[in-house]
Amino acid sequence: MSRANMLSAVGNTPIIRLEQVVPDDAAEVWVKLESGNPTGSYKDRMAVSVLTRALERGAVKPGDRVVEYTGGSTGTALAFAAAVLGLKFTAVFSDAFSESKRKSMVAYGAEVLVEPSDGTITPELIQRMKSRAYALAAKPGSFYADQFGSPDVRAGYNPMGREIADSLDSEIDLFCSAVGTGAALMGALDGLVAAGCRPDVVALEPLQSPLLTTGTGGPHKVEGVGVGFYPPFLDRNLLSETRAIDQEDAFDVCRRLAREEGLFCGGSTGLNVVAAIGYARQLGRGKRVVTLGCDSGSKYLGGHIFG
Ligand SMILES: Cc1ncc(COP(=O)(O)O)c(C=O)c1O
Structure with missing residues (x-):
C-alpha cells in the first residue's frame, strides 16, 4: 500500500513546553500537539x-x-x-x-x-x-x-509514545491524560515503555462524571472523555493514580491557553493541562510532566468553551 498519500501525514506531531501558565517553581509541562494530524486530532x-x-x-x-x-x-x-x-x-x-x-x-x-x-x-x-x-x-x-x-485501536497510539520519548530523551516523570476509551493513554504508554521510558501514569476524568474516582458517572460537557462506562482499554494496574478535574477549570484554561500560550485546544486538552499543572506544582522544579493536546479549539467554536 502506498504510504505517500494523506495517511502518511498522520503522526510525527510537535511537542511544546508551556511557558506562561505554569508557575516558575513547578515542573516542566509538555504537551504533545496532536492537532497537527490531518483531521486535527489524535x-x-x-x-x-x-x-x-x-x-x-x-x-x-x-x-x-x-x-x-x-x-x-x-x-x-x-x-x-x-x-x-x-x-x-x-x-x-x-x-x-x-x-x-x-x-x-x-x-x-x-x-x-x-x-x-x-x-x-x-x-x-x-x-x-x-x-x-x-x-x-x-x-x-x-x-x-x-x-x-x-486491539488495533490501542496499537495505533504506540508511535505517539515513541515520538514523545524520542523528543524528550525518555526523561519523563509523569504522563497524564483524560480517558474515553483509554486507548490513547495506554497505547502511548506502550510506546514509551518500548522506548525504555517508565513515567508515573495518571488517568483523568471530568469531576462531573467521576466514574473512575467514585464509581458513578454523570452528565458533563467534555467531549470525547467520560463515556459513562469503564474505559475498555484502561489497565488500572499500570496507573499510579486516577484524578477528576472540574470541567469549568478545563474550559477556563482552554481560554487562557489560546490567549497566553497561543495554544488553541478543546475541552479534553484543557482538562489534561489543568491536571498536568497540578502535578507540576506537586513535583516541583527539575521534573517533567507530559500530557496530550488531543485536538484543536477550532472544533469547538460556537459552543460553551469559546462562544
Ligand atoms: C477530543 C477527545 N479527547 C479525548 C478523547 C479520549 O481518547 P481515548 O478514547 O483514546 O481515551 C477523545 C476520544 O474520543 C476525544 O474525542
Whole structure:
C-alpha cells in the first residue's frame, strides 16, 4: 500500500513546553500537539491503524461500509481514513456533540445519523447510539470499527509514545491524560515503555462524571472523555493514580491557553493541562510532566468553551 498519500501525514506531531501558565517553581509541562494530524486530532492514529489492519486481514474490502458510534473526533478520523482507503463510512452521532464535528464527517463523505439529546452527554444517550450502530453493522458488507474493543485501536497510539520519548530523551516523570476509551493513554504508554521510558501514569476524568474516582458517572460537557462506562482499554494496574478535574477549570484554561500560550485546544486538552499543572506544582522544579493536546479549539467554536 502506498504510504505517500494523506495517511502518511498522520503522526510525527510537535511537542511544546508551556511557558506562561505554569508557575516558575513547578515542573516542566509538555504537551504533545496532536492537532497537527490531518483531521486535527489524535484519533487519526487509531482510524488508520484499525482500517489498514482490517484491510490487510481481509476483514473489510474496498467498497464496504465501516460503521461506528462516535462523538465526532473518532468519526471524523474514520471518515478521513475511509475516504483515502476507498471505504464507505456511516457514523451514529448525536446533537449533544458539536455541530462542526458533524459537518467535518459529512465533508469527508460520511453518512451521519443523529440521535436526539437534551444537549448533555449521558450514559443513556451513549447506549442508544451504540444499539443503533450495532444494528447497522450487522448488515452484509458492513464492518464495525469497534473503537471500544479492537486491539488495533490501542496499537495505533504506540508511535505517539515513541515520538514523545524520542523528543524528550525518555526523561519523563509523569504522563497524564483524560480517558474515553483509554486507548490513547495506554497505547502511548506502550510506546514509551518500548522506548525504555517508565513515567508515573495518571488517568483523568471530568469531576462531573467521576466514574473512575467514585464509581458513578454523570452528565458533563467534555467531549470525547467520560463515556459513562469503564474505559475498555484502561489497565488500572499500570496507573499510579486516577484524578477528576472540574470541567469549568478545563474550559477556563482552554481560554487562557489560546490567549497566553497561543495554544488553541478543546475541552479534553484543557482538562489534561489543568491536571498536568497540578502535578507540576506537586513535583516541583527539575521534573517533567507530559500530557496530550488531543485536538484543536477550532472544533469547538460556537459552543460553551469559546462562544
Ligand atoms: C477530543 C477527545 N479527547 C479525548 C478523547 C479520549 O481518547 P481515548 O478514547 O483514546 O481515551 C477523545 C476520544 O474520543 C476525544 O474525542
